[in-house]
Amino acid sequence: MSHHIVEAIDLCHCYGDxxxxxxxxxxxxxxxxxxxxxxxxxxxxxxxxxxxNGVLLPTSGTIRIGEVPLVKETLRDIRRTVGMVFQDPDDQxxxxxxxxxxxxxxxxxxxxxxxxxxxxxxxxxxxxxxHLKDKxxxxxSAGEKRRAAIATVLSMxxxxxxxxxxxxxxxxxxxxxxxGLLKAFRHTxxxxxxxxxxxxxxxxxxxxxxxxxxxxxxxxxxxxxxxxLLTACHLEKPLTMQGCPxxxxxx
Amino acid sequence: MHMADALISPAxxxxxxxxxxxxxxxxxxxxxxxxxxxxxxxxxxLAAFVFAxxxxxxxxxxxxxxxxxxxxxxxxxxxxxDAALLAIASVLVVQALFFADGGLLALxxxxxxxxxxxxxxxxxxxxxxxxxxxxGRLRQTLAVLLGALAALQLGAFGVVLETVxxxxxxxxxRGFLLVMQPIHLAIGVVEGMVTLALLTFLRKARPELPxxxxxxxxxxxxxxxxxxLALLLGGWVAWYASKHPDGLEWAIQRIAGxxxxxxxxxxxxxxxxxxxxxxxxxxDYHFRGSREGSRAATSLAGVAxxxxxxxxxxxxxxxxxLRKRRT
Amino acid sequence: xxxxxxxxxxxxRMDTMGSRESGLHRLDPRAKVLATAAFALxxxxxxxxxxxxxxxxxxxxxxxAILGEVPGGYLLxxxxxxxxxxxxxxxxxxxxxxxxxxxxGPLPITGGWLSFLSMALKLVLxxxxxxxxxxxxxxxxxCQALERLGMPQVFVVQIGFLHRYTFxxxxxxxxxxxxxxxxxxxxxxxxxxxxxxxGHLLLRTWDRAQRIHQAMLARGFEGEVHLLRRPSFxxxxxxxxGAWCVAFLVLRLxxxxxxxxxxxxxxxx
Numbered sequence: 001m002s003h004h005i006v007e008a009i010d011l012c013h014c015y016g017d018x019x020x021x022x023x024x025x026x027x028x029x030x031x032x033x034x035x036x037x038x039x040x041x042x043x044x045x046x047x048x049x050x051x052x053n054g055v056l057l058p059t060s061g062t063i064r065i066g067e068v069p070l071v072k073e074t075l076r077d078i079r080r081t082v083g084m085v086f087q088d089p090d091d092q093x094x095x096x097x098x099x100x101x102x103x104x105x106x107x108x109x110x111x112x113x114x115x116x117x118x119x120x121x122x123x124x125x126x127x128x129x130x131h132l133k134d135k136x137x138x139x140x141s142a143g144e145k146r147r148a149a150i151a152t153v154l155s156m157x158x159x160x161x162x163x164x165x166x167x168x169x170x171x172x173x174x175x176x177x178x179x180g181l182l183k184a185f186r187h188t189x190x191x192x193x194x195x196x197x198x199x200x201x202x203x204x205x206x207x208x209x210x211x212x213x214x215x216x217x218x219x220x221x222x223x224x225x226x227x228x229l230l231t232a233c234h235l236e237k238p239l240t241m242q243g244c245p246x247x248x249x250x251x
Numbered sequence: 252m253h254m255a256d257a258l259i260s261p262a263x264x265x266x267x268x269x270x271x272x273x274x275x276x277x278x279x280x281x282x283x284x285x286x287x288x289x290x291x292x293x294x295x296x297l298a299a300f301v302f303a304x305x306x307x308x309x310x311x312x313x314x315x316x317x318x319x320x321x322x323x324x325x326x327x328x329x330x331x332x333d334a335a336l337l338a339i340a341s342v343l344v345v346q347a348l349f350f351a352d353g354g355l356l357a358l359x360x361x362x363x364x365x366x367x368x369x370x371x372x373x374x375x376x377x378x379x380x381x382x383x384x385x386x387g388r389l390r391q392t393l394a395v396l397l398g399a400l401a402a403l404q405l406g407a408f409g410v411v412l413e414t415v416x417x418x419x420x421x422x423x424x425r426g427f428l429l430v431m432q433p434i435h436l437a438i439g440v441v442e443g444m445v446t447l448a449l450l451t452f453l454r455k456a457r458p459e460l461p462x463x464x465x466x467x468x469x470x471x472x473x474x475x476x477x478x479x480l481a482l483l484l485g486g487w488v489a490w491y492a493s494k495h496p497d498g499l500e501w502a503i504q505r506i507a508g509x510x511x512x513x514x515x516x517x518x519x520x521x522x523x524x525x526x527x528x529x530x531x532x533x534x535d536y537h538f539r540g541s542r543e544g545s546r547a548a549t550s551l552a553g554v555a556x557x558x559x560x561x562x563x564x565x566x567x568x569x570x571x572x573l574r575k576r577r578t
Numbered sequence: 579x580x581x582x583x584x585x586x587x588x589x590x591r592m593d594t595m596g597s598r599e600s601g602l603h604r605l606d607p608r609a610k611v612l613a614t615a616a617f618a619l620x621x622x623x624x625x626x627x628x629x630x631x632x633x634x635x636x637x638x639x640x641x642x643a644i645l646g647e648v649p650g651g652y653l654l655x656x657x658x659x660x661x662x663x664x665x666x667x668x669x670x671x672x673x674x675x676x677x678x679x680x681x682x683g684p685l686p687i688t689g690g691w692l693s694f695l696s697m698a699l700k701l702v703l704x705x706x707x708x709x710x711x712x713x714x715x716x717x718x719x720x721c722q723a724l725e726r727l728g729m730p731q732v733f734v735v736q737i738g739f740l741h742r743y744t745f746x747x748x749x750x751x752x753x754x755x756x757x758x759x760x761x762x763x764x765x766x767x768x769x770x771x772x773x774x775x776x777g778h779l780l781l782r783t784w785d786r787a788q789r790i791h792q793a794m795l796a797r798g799f800e801g802e803v804h805l806l807r808r809p810s811f812x813x814x815x816x817x818x819x820g821a822w823c824v825a826f827l828v829l830r831l832x833x834x835x836x837x838x839x840x841x842x843x844x845x846x847x
Contacts, residue, residue: 475680
């Protein structure tokens with residue numbers, strides 16, 4: 001059985017103040033799939049992501065990673081399997097230098113120092129960030145911070161990568177570089193984003209969330225072609241699928 | 252108000268260093284015992300917040316001057332005494348290293364004055380008893396204001412005590428005290444008002460924050476014990492200092508007198524006296540004591556040698572600089 | 579402290595210096611921290627009237643600054659920032675202590691002036707050594723040294739957190755102040771405004787702490803912090819520390835300027 005499966009069954013979450021954030025979410029993501037999670041602000045994307053490695057626990061329903069249900073007792077293993085990249089790299093990069101930050105996860109896993117060093121090297125190299133190793137975080141550009149943040153997760157060798165808005169705040173070049181790097185990953189990927197062009201490029205499958213429910217789950221091309229669905233969920237077609245302003249044709 | 256290396260003697264610095272570091276070690280153990288470690292990032296960013304909030308200067312009505320947050324009591328209320336001590340101490344370490352505010356030796360004094368006294372004396376003995384068990388606005392206000400006043404009065408007293416014990420200034424104990432305490436009364440009122448404004452805002456915006464009640468880090472008995480310890484320590488330091496104005500200096504003087512100054516010294520001492528007699532324009536000035544006297548007698552040599560040393564240091568520096576450039 | 583923003587920009591500059599590569603930078607941070615501590619101890623152990631004996635100690639910060647390529651102007655600026663407080667406390671010395679202790683030519687010098695001068699000199703020396711220490715070690719290096727010298731890990735991590743997030747929060751505070759200033763029509767900030775303004779900053783800080791904690795949990799944090807250790811103390815480090823300690827001891831016991839001055843003025847006779 002593969003460990004790379006992510007499954008939600010009738011997942012509901014209700015915040016302490018009574019807000020119903022997620023209602024009856026059900027989906028199954030298979031090994032190696034790359035799935036986009038789209039939806040307007042407040043649709044429940046972040047809440048859903050926070051369930052995937054147990055930052056939040058379901059009010060009702062279940063989450064399964066591999067065949068393991070996510071409960072308090074399995075948190076430790078699940079957090080090794082699911083690597084979570086937060087939206088704001090400033091929250092994720094909390095150590096004095098990048099190298100130490102990338103070492104944080106492996107050190108918590110109790111690895112011997114030599115292995116930790118090797119993993120730090122590998123993760124940084126993979127993200128084209130080896131030169132940042134001894135730099136303090138505040139010296140980095142937004143793109144560098146983002147790559148470093150992903151490296152902090154890669155060093156734990158997760159099977160599943162969860163990314164929250166990976167391209168927000170990046171300039172076109174940094175975005176392009178990041179896209180190239182993400183494309184090369186063979187992990188199961190779940191990407192929450194407003195960047196629908198990224199979705200088109202990276203994710204064959206899309207989940208549309210609206211007001212805490214799954215509105216659509218299927219092929220990205222088909223979903224983005226459904227104008228009525230997009231409008232109902234406060235979304236817009238990705239630029240590359242919008243008609244040419246001059247001739248009205250689709251490239 | 253920060254103590255600086257230049258203001259203290261090694262004996263005073265050393266004693267307060269060991270006291271403060273003992274407290275820091277004890278608090279570290281306590282914080283580490285925290286179940287999930289959620290206070291670790293919280294105290295980190297709250298300490299950074301104190302720095303950031305100090306950028307927000309406000310005008311004090313009727314005085315033409317401006318004030319800003321000190322933050323010790325605020326941290327104690329938000330984090331509890333143990334985490335607060337670590338947070339304040341970390342602020343002081345960064346100030347000592349980066350801004351050269353204070354210095355390494357004076358760090359112990361500063362952690363004691365600005366961290367230990369507010370978190371382990373003012374907070375548990377003044378703020379908590381007043382604030383506990385009542386949500387009344389007046390009571391809360393009073394608790395914060397008096398807590399801040401106590402914290403600053405204690406801190407100011409610490410500065411006076413350490414300065415006078417070190418004997419690097421000529422400020423007399425009584426006179427210095429009579430200046431410092433009233434000034435810090437005013438600063439304490441401002442600090443209290445600012446802390447209160449922040450807490451009031453926070454309570455309105457986030458009534459659910461449980462930490463605002465202040466985790467009961469110290470029991471009252473422990474607080475009293477710590478307070479007594481502080482007093483005892485202060486008393487002992489005072490006694491020690493009055494017996495030996497400067498223990499380490501005295502020790503070094505003895506070592507120097509017996510070993511490092513060879514008999515030849517007598518020779519140049521003698522020659523020096525001649526020089527002195529030859530150059531003094533006003534030969535009838537009096538000396539303070541034999542030690543000071545012999546030092547005064549060497550005045551010319553001191554000045555000449557001082558200039559020479561400066562030249563030497565500058566010259567060596569220049570050579571190093573040149574070598575550095577060539578490589 | 580209106581220039582706090584500038585001070586923090588300086589802080590960043592110092593860290594950049596600290597991460598440069600030079601023989602000094604490569605030394606074990608512990609050697610540098612201990613040498614600086616020994617320096618502070620030696621300097622502060624001089625009596626209140628000592629001036630000449632302190633001068634040779636300038637060699638420590640000056641040589642380290644040059645070898646570590648710390649710009650002199652920058653160093654002076656930082657020391658200048660630290661001066662006012664001590665001068666405030668020391669400035670009464672000349673008034674309180676008018677006894678003439680020295681006679682330099684026609685100029686009588688009182689004990690008060692001597693002790694004031696001594697204090698100022700000590701301040702310059704210790705401030706310079708602290709600034710140079712960070713500039714040749716980096717804050718991270720100093721933290722590592724403190725941890726390996728026996729400071730509690732939680733405390734060292736705390737210093738690291740503070741250092742890291744100071745930059746984030748100071749930037750946030752600066753943005754808020756700019757936004758206020760644009761709409762304030764030149765009015766000063768009153769203490770009534772302080773609560774909401776700083777309060778918002780505090781709230782955001784609090785939320786950030788929670789997100790950081792989540793990020794830590796997500797990477798296997800279970801309440802205990804582990805740090806990666808660096809290479810161990812070598813011969814070079816021992817030599818560096820040992821040589822400076824011996825130098826401090828000798829300079830503390832032998833008043834070098836006085837000795838030289840005596841030789842010079844003795845020769846002149």
